[in-house]
Amino acid sequence: MTDNSESLALWPAPLADGAIDATVTVPGSKSVTNRALILAALAADPGWLRRPLRSRDTLLMADGLRALGIGIEETVSSDSPVSGLPLGRGESWRIIPTTPQAPAAVDVGNAGTVMRFLPPFAALAEGPVGFDGDKRSHERPLHGLIAALRALGVRVEDGGRGALPLTLHGTGSVEGGYVEVDASSSSQFISALLLSAPRFNHGVEVRHVGATLPSMPHIRMSVDMLRKAGAQVDSPDSGGEPNVWRVRPGALLGGDLVVEPDLSNAQPFLAAALVTGGRVTIPDWPRATTQPGDALRRIFTEMGGSCVLDDRGLTLTGTGRVRGIDADLSEVGELTPGIAAVAALADSESVLRGVAHLRLHETDRLAALTKEINSLGGDVTETADGLRIRPRPLHGGVFHTYDDHRLATAGALLGLLVKDVEVENIATTGKTMPDFPDLWHGMLAASGPRA
Numbered sequence: 001m002t003d004n005s006e007s008l009a010l011w012p013a014p015l016a017d018g019a020i021d022a023t024v025t026v027p028g029s030k031s032v033t034n035r036a037l038i039l040a041a042l043a044a045d046p047g048w049l050r051r052p053l054r055s056r057d058t059l060l061m062a063d064g065l066r067a068l069g070i071g072i073e074e075t076v077s078s079d080s081p082v083s084g085l086p087l088g089r090g091e092s093w094r095i096i097p098t099t100p101q102a103p104a105a106v107d108v109g110n111a112g113t114v115m116r117f118l119p120p121f122a123a124l125a126e127g128p129v130g131f132d133g134d135k136r137s138h139e140r141p142l143h144g145l146i147a148a149l150r151a152l153g154v155r156v157e158d159g160g161r162g163a164l165p166l167t168l169h170g171t172g173s174v175e176g177g178y179v180e181v182d183a184s185s186s187s188q189f190i191s192a193l194l195l196s197a198p199r200f201n202h203g204v205e206v207r208h209v210g211a212t213l214p215s216m217p218h219i220r221m222s223v224d225m226l227r228k229a230g231a232q233v234d235s236p237d238s239g240g241e242p243n244v245w246r247v248r249p250g251a252l253l254g255g256d257l258v259v260e261p262d263l264s265n266a267q268p269f270l271a272a273a274l275v276t277g278g279r280v281t282i283p284d285w286p287r288a289t290t291q292p293g294d295a296l297r298r299i300f301t302e303m304g305g306s307c308v309l310d311d312r313g314l315t316l317t318g319t320g321r322v323r324g325i326d327a328d329l330s331e332v333g334e335l336t337p338g339i340a341a342v343a344a345l346a347d348s349e350s351v352l353r354g355v356a357h358l359r360l361h362e363t364d365r366l367a368a369l370t371k372e373i374n375s376l377g378g379d380v381t382e383t384a385d386g387l388r389i390r391p392r393p394l395h396g397g398v399f400h401t402y403d404d405h406r407l408a409t410a411g412a413l414l415g416l417l418v419k420d421v422e423v424e425n426i427a428t429t430g431k432t433m434p435d436f437p438d439l440w441h442g443m444l445a446a447s448g449p450r451a
């Protein structure tokens with residue numbers, strides 16, 4: 001946790017004085033957008049990305065690729081190029097691939113996807129590529145990926161830190177082959193190696209050797225998107241050995257992909273329906289997806305909501321009762337802040353497990369959630385691998401957010417039911433959802449005069 005609370009603006013979280021009833025169209029998925037950019041940049045021919053997420057993390061990825069010579073043309077048309085999409089949602093990016101160029105410098109901000117997915121891609125360039133980012137990016141785990149790149153024949157200069165900032169010295173190709181990785185601190189080490197592997201001389205065979213492996217759906221997303229781009233991938237899910245992934249060398253296709261809505265960013269809106277006993281519909285919720293946010297249907301049902309997925313999208317209806325939950329969230333770690341906020345408003349205790357690695361996310365999320373919910377009168381304790389949350393009557397106050405978009409949306413949710421909550425630096429939601437304050441106010445306005 002970085003304490004930057006002194007200078008940042010406070011956002012008065014709007015209070016709901018009745019049940020929320022709204023339809024909320026959430027922007028595209030960060031995880032899909034940033035994978036699609038890498039895959040399109042590696043492809044043999046140009047490709048399109050429709051409805052990409054435009055946020056700090058995805059713009060950093062696009063700028064990083066541009067620094068490496070990839071062409072990315074952004075077009076926003078009111079005349080949607082995708083049939084059936086409403087006007088105004090017609091943003092498309094055209095990606096023109098080329099062999100990555102060096103020298104280059106890449107700013108990763110605090111984007112895990114950029115700091116992990118771009119180095120294996122940049123290793124294909126001939127010459128030095130420097131990587132640096134926000135202060136927090138220096139603390140986030142990268143050692144496993146650096147060690148793996150070295151084992152695959154890439155020269156990495158990191159001053160012995162095992163972290164950012166670093167410089168890669170590419171030779172114009174990566175040998176690839178067998179590599180062992182301890183990805184217990186981040187699944188993104190594995191995704192990073194798989195995504196660029198079709199262009200390695202021998203592809204890659206990655207074996208995870210750590211005790212635990214978080215965020216498996218995100219690894220499945222990498223595999224699924226690689227296969228859709230034409231790569232041959234063996235994975236534990238397709239009858240392969242547990243903890244081993246293989247990607248064969250080969251050309252990728254420049255496709256045309258419509259990005260799904262970000263289901264993890266749908267979380268605060270669905271949670272708003274749950275805690276106010278209201279109803280929220282998220283249009284375009286995919287019938288089948290690798291996004292971890294799809295687990296919200298099960299988790300929020302267990303916490304007292306009822307979910308229907310039909311032609312209108314996903315509708316969550318609150319029953320007026322919010323139940324605590326005992327859940328292993330290791331597969332869906334990024335949902336933890338939002339679940340913790342709901343749990344603080346529930347009628348029984350919750351235990352959230354399997355998420356020790358969240359201590360090295362945007363901030364130490366376990367410490368931050370404990371401190372901030374308790375500062376509003378809550379009773380949260382950290383466990384070795386998660387949180388124990390005993391609901392208590394909460395009061396207003398400042399909810400600090402430590403440059404963490406998911407802390408900010410969690411604070412907004414608490415403020416729906418707790419009077420006088422002020423969320424620090426709501427603009428930090430721009431990491432993955434710059435529209436959040438407008439969407440949140442829009443949701444309340446749509447719910448009528450009582451909300």
Ligand SMILES: O=C(O)C1=C[C@@H](OP(=O)(O)O)[C@@H](O)[C@H](O)C1
Binds near residue numbers: 185186218357
């Ligand atoms: O690959 C991805 O797109 C992500 C993987 C997960 O990272 P970790 O495995 O580091 O938790 C997740 O928390 C992050 O928000 C996005």
Ligand SMILES: C=C(OP(=O)(O)O)C(=O)O
Binds near residue numbers: 113334362406
């Ligand atoms: C952990 C997250 O992001 P990152 O991609 O920076 O790891 C997140 O979005 O919750």
